[in-house]
Amino acid sequence: MAKVAATGSNLSLVLCLFVVLSCLGSKLPFKLVSLCYSFTEGQTGPGSQRQEVKGQANNETFVFCNNNTCRAIGVLGRKVNVTETWQVQVDALQQGCGLFNALMLHMMRENTMGGTVHLLLTARVCCWHEADGQFNASWNFDINERKMLHFNSITGTWTTLHPASIMLLEKRKKNTEITTFLQMTSQNHCKTWFQEFKSHWGQEVKHTDSSKAMIIIPHISVLLILLTCSLLLLLSGGSSAMTG
Structure with a gap:
């Protein structure tokens, strides 16, 4: 026995x-935590013009736009590239490029940055779920890598982070197209895209950082x-x- x-x-x-x-x-399936889009407009030097948009899911680029052309990047990009949401997203990103480019050119003509010749504007919108499940989104504006403005789409409040941001804020108020685009993107588009792309985000997405993939x-x-x-x-x- x-x-x-x-x-x-x-x-x-x-x-x-x-x-x-x-x-x-x-391995547990990876979870889509945040969706962000960065619009960069302006000049980095004499005769050097920069206009691009970068879309990132969990800080990994899946769409890149340059000179009014958008291309899918990575596994997630290739997956959502065949959905109807992809074209809606591309149209919105191209619209944003035109609006921010016009804003930057206007600022350069008026020299609103105290004599700075070359201006580079970066507008970044991000959306995510809070711990309590509430959906949130915000905009951040930088000029020459200096933080200027922050917009919270839930409270609808603007926060100035630099003295020169007052002029940028005033121009934003006068341009109803930009105001509409900011509100539509943060309160509508980003949430819709987040929900759509979440269904395509999973274990098959290969992280650029191999250490993350092997966790x-x-x-x-x-x-x-x-x-x-x-x-x-x-x-x-x-x-x-x-x-x-």
């Missing part, structure tokens, strides 16, 4: 180890299995001792 009990104990140990290793070797996250179920195995082994050991 002692031999039978010992054999059962060994079998339990082998089965437990197999299940634990299987769980540890699996192994243990399930809470693994801990339960370990506890169960410990109890089985304890009981098996006790029964073996009694049999012996």
Whole structure:
């Protein structure tokens, strides 16, 4: 009987180890946390004009626009490139390029940055889910890598972060097209795109950072299995001792 009990104990140990290793070797699906779009307009030097848009999911670029041409990048980009949402997104991004380019040219003509010859405007919108499930979005505006304005789409409030941002804020108020675009993108488009692209974001998306791709996250179920195995082994050991 002692031999039978010992054999059962060994079998339990082998089965437990197999299940634990299987769980540890699996990866949890990656979750879409944030969706952001950066519009960059202006000059970086004499005769150097820059106009581009970069769309990023979890900080990974999946769409890039330059000279009114947008292309898909990476696995997620190729997946959503065939959806109807893709073209709606491209149309909106191209519209934003035109609006921000006109704003930048106007600022350059009026020299609103205190004598700075070359101006580079970056407008970035991001949307995400809060911990309580509420959807949030915001805009940030930088000029020559200096933070200027912040817009919270939930509260509808603007925060000035630099003295020169007052002029930028006033120009934004006078341009109803830009105001409409900012509100539509942060309160409507970004949320719609987020929900659409979330269904395409999963384990098949290859991260550019290999360390992220190889992260192994243990399930809470693994801990339960370990506890169960410990109890089985304890009981098996006790029964073996009694049999012996």
